Amino acid sequence: MSTIYQVAKLAGCAVSTVSRVLNDHPNVSAKTKEKVHYAMNQLNYRPNTIAKSLASQRSDCVGVLVSELHSGFFGTLTGAVETQLRAHKKHIIVTAGHGDASLEKDGIEFLIDRNCDALVLHVEAVSDEYLAELCRGKTPVVILNRELPTCPEHCISLDNEQGGFAATQAVIARGHKNIAYISGPMRKHDARERWxxxxxxxxxxxxxxDPSLVVEAKFTQDSGAEAFAVLLQRKVNFSAVVCGNDEIACGVMSAARDAGISLPNELSIVGFDNTNIASYTYPKLASVDYPIFEMGQAAGRKILNEVYDINTAEKDSAFEPTFIDRASLQPLN
Amino acid sequence: MSTIYQVAKLAGCAVSTVSRVLNDHPNVSAKTKEKVHYAMNQLNYRPNTIAKSLASQRSDCVGVLVSELHSGFFGTLTGAVETQLRAHKKHIIVTAGHGDASLEKDGIEFLIDRNCDALVLHVEAVSDEYLAELCRGKTPVVILNRELPTCPEHCISLDNEQGGFAATQAVIARGHKNIAYISGPMRKHDARERWxxxxxxxxxxxxxxDPSLVVEAKFTQDSGAEAFAVLLQRKVNFSAVVCGNDEIACGVMSAARDAGISLPNELSIVGFDNTNIASYTYPKLASVDYPIFEMGQAAGRKILNEVYDINTAEKDSAFEPTFIDRASLQPLN
DNA sequence: GATTAAATTGGAACCGCTTCCAATAAAAGA
DNA sequence: TCTTTTATTGGAAGCGGTTCCAATTTAATC
Incomplete structure (x- = not known):
């Protein structure tokens, strides 16, 4: 691997000049520029990102922290940020927090320590105070799916409560009165807000x-299925199940069918997030659209604007959860 | 942010000594070590990863390149590598190739330039020669889902052809004779091998x-649905559809139902990859298990062993595609 | 052509850590 | 107690860039 020194030597100029060419500084004469370019080609030179990063305190990298790397939800989010930034030659460094406070902190520090120019965080275990402190730090931060009272300008989130409201309201509007609810883990604020x-x-x-119509589950398919079994055991009467997310809803579908319940006529099911899953199921799953892709894009744009001074010219609209009606929800006859 | 100099000064020793403490070198007296630790705590010192990386030419990071960040398949893969490495304090840097040769190369160079200690690649556009060249380079590489004749020791893959064989064989074994096939893009080697x-x-x-029973599609749900429509237009007779992957199969399910075909009795459908999707559909999708999680884990272990000298003590078995029978495949009556 | 202003270049310090080598201190052996 | 050996420490040169400031060239003005 060749260095900037070798390029300078071959081009017959100083390293500072090569550096200028490298960074498109003005005030480099055309012929010098050409000599340098020639030398770079000749040596097959590729600048050392690490050295550059150390010297310049920048990295052209944005750190992204999500709970889990598997999971379509986070995949969509990460993908949205990535494509947005990649179009402007910026890269992302992704790491996972696994819903654990110390792993989340560890991940955040890792990203900061790697000189990320900005951070996009979807954290759930770490405290508001920690995040507020982080926002005061040197590295710009965008926080998704969380509303910090002390620094709203750093947050991109949508109203989970309104989403939960919309879902159940839609169910009620179709004549259902006995409505079961399978929630995500109540220690997670989004699960709580939806509920x-x-x-x-x-x-x-x-x-x-009616508390006997409510079961707390994890945000997974299996857990959703188990929760539904619990519901059945309770021998309570209900014609619809509203779920904390699509995975739970999907588990409910399986479990319901296993119990001989015909879908969607005997039981209506509603999910939340409107992930791909909703399109895979049969009947297709009614859900609350969580525009995570758009939010990821917005995070990317925000960083392009504020950190890299690249104007993307797109205005970000407010993010509203909207109910998506599909066949899994049927009016009560 | 405090530096190693400040720590050295406060501890009353040389930076080289602090560095030794930092890296657990032997030959540091207990009391010096304590003084240094005290100073580090006092200053809330966190070593600068970038500087460390520049000086040591290492990074405790493994680069991972996948085609897309959204997509459950790659999520699972990335997650597997991550958890495996994270358990040993190694981090991953993920980037996407988007199935485009120049973006793939760009991503690979990015990872190498970030001083990644090793690379895990799931690439599809880049040439065998390029990869072979890469394997000869300084950075250790693990290549997934691709078999390079010149450097098999770098590859972890499974036999796509055998998988495709198993799928269709299973269908035949259930009495089907008129079997349609919806393939992935033929320019992708895995799609071709499955076919x-x-x-x-x-x-x-x-x-x-019978070529009229074969349609080429993309590896997506929508494309699968379109391909099925094409198949219907051809007015050919078939009782089963074998698909290049689960997403295609899922699209076929939707399209079939839209066409008034009752599943699974009137039409059997088989997927490939055995992703989460297979469990979301109804009827549950028979598929060929592609043990991507295990393969990701194996890649992680290989790197832990060979690059970091951490013995994970687990032997890697060979990876075989296995057919998973589920309700979407029914015997022909 | 001399003078002044502007554009280009070069030099060197610095980013924060690692690591080799020499120097010193401590321990062991005679 | 005095060497000899071994364990600890310090010093300084990198790693490969950036960037400020001063020096040199070139262009512009009179």
Whole structure:
């Protein structure tokens, strides 16, 4: 691997000049530039990113932290950020927090230590205070799916409660009265907020809240199936199940069919997130659209604008959860 | 941010000594070590990864290149590598190749330039020669899902042809004779190999190959649906469809149902990869298991062993595609 | 053609850490 | 106690770039 010194020597100039050519500085004469380019080609020179990063304190890299790398939701998010930035020659460094506070911190520090120019975070275990502190730090941060009261300008999120409300409201609008709810882990704020929205919708329609219709699950298919089994054991009466996310809903579908329930006529099911899953199921899953791709793009654009001074000219609209009606939700006959 | 100099000063020793403490070198007296640790805590010192990387030519990072970040298949792969390495304090840097040769190269160079200690690649556009050249380079490489004749020791792959064979054989074994095939893009070697396997199975059973039963698609749901429509337009007779991957199969399911075909009794469908999708569909999708998670883990272990000298003590078995029978495949009555 | 201003270049310090080699201190052996 | 050996330390030269400042060239003005 050749270095900038060798290029300078071959081109017959100083390293500082080569550096200028490298970084498109003005004030380099055309002929010098050409000599340098020639030398670079000759030597097959590729600048050492690490050295550049150390000297310049920049990296042309954005760090992305998500909970899990498998999982379509985060894949979509990461992909959105990546394509957005890649179009401008910026790269991303992805790492996972695994929903654990210390791993999340570890991941964040790793990204900062790698001189990332900015961070995009989808964290769930770390505290608000920690994040607030982080926002005050040197590295610009964009926080997804979380609303920090002290620094709203760093956050891109959507109203989970409103989404939960929309889902249950849609179910009620189709005549359902006995509505079960399978929530995600209540320690996760989004799960809690969605459930809040559900309760609100019930309340608004004057439907009494019945705790025996609610089960807490993990955000996974298997857990959703188990939760549904619990529901059945309770021998409570319900005509629809609203779920904390699509995976849970998918588990419910399987479990319901295993129990001999015919879908969608005997039971309506609604998910949340509107992931690919919703299109894979049969009947297709009604869900609340969580525009994670658009939000990832928005995060990318925000960074391009604010960190790299690249104007993407696109205005970011506010993100609203919208209910997507599909066959898994049927009116109560 | 404090530097190693400040730590040295506060601890009253040389930077070289601090560096030794940092890297657990032997030959540092207990009391010096303690003084240094004290100073590090006092200053809240965090070593600068970039500087370390520049000086040591290492990074404790493994680069991972996949085609797309969204897509469950690659998510699973990336997740497998990540968890495996994270357990030993190694991080991964993920980037995407988008199935384009120049983006793939760009991504690979990016990873190498970031001083990655090793690379895990799932590339599809780049040439065998380029990869062979890469294998000869300084950075250790693990190549997934591709068999390079010149350097098999770098490759972890499974026999796509055998997988394709197994799928169609299973279909034939259930009495089907008119079997449609919707392939992935033929320019991709895995798509081609799977199709080869299909043909082989037909041949072995003495079923004549009928080109009007074959459609080439992309590896996506929508494309699968379109391909199925093409198949219907041809007015050819078939009782089963074998697909290049699960997404295609999923698209076929939708399209078939839209055409009023009842599943699985009127039409059997088989996928490939055995992704999560297979568990989301109804009927559940028979598929060929592609143990991508295990292969990712194996890649991680290989690197831990060969690059970091960390013995994971687990032997890697050979990877065989296995047919997973599920309800979407029914015997022909 | 001399003078001044502007454009180009070169030099060197610096980014923060590693690592080799020499110097010193401690331990062991005579 | 005095060598000899061994364990600890310090010093300094990199790693490969960036960037500020001063020096040199070139162009512009009179």
């Amino acid at each position: 809040d929205g559900h309760c609100k919708a019930l309340q608004q329609s004057g439907i009494a809240y | 080869d396997g299909h043909c082989k199975a037909l041949q072995q059973s003495g079923i004549a190959y």
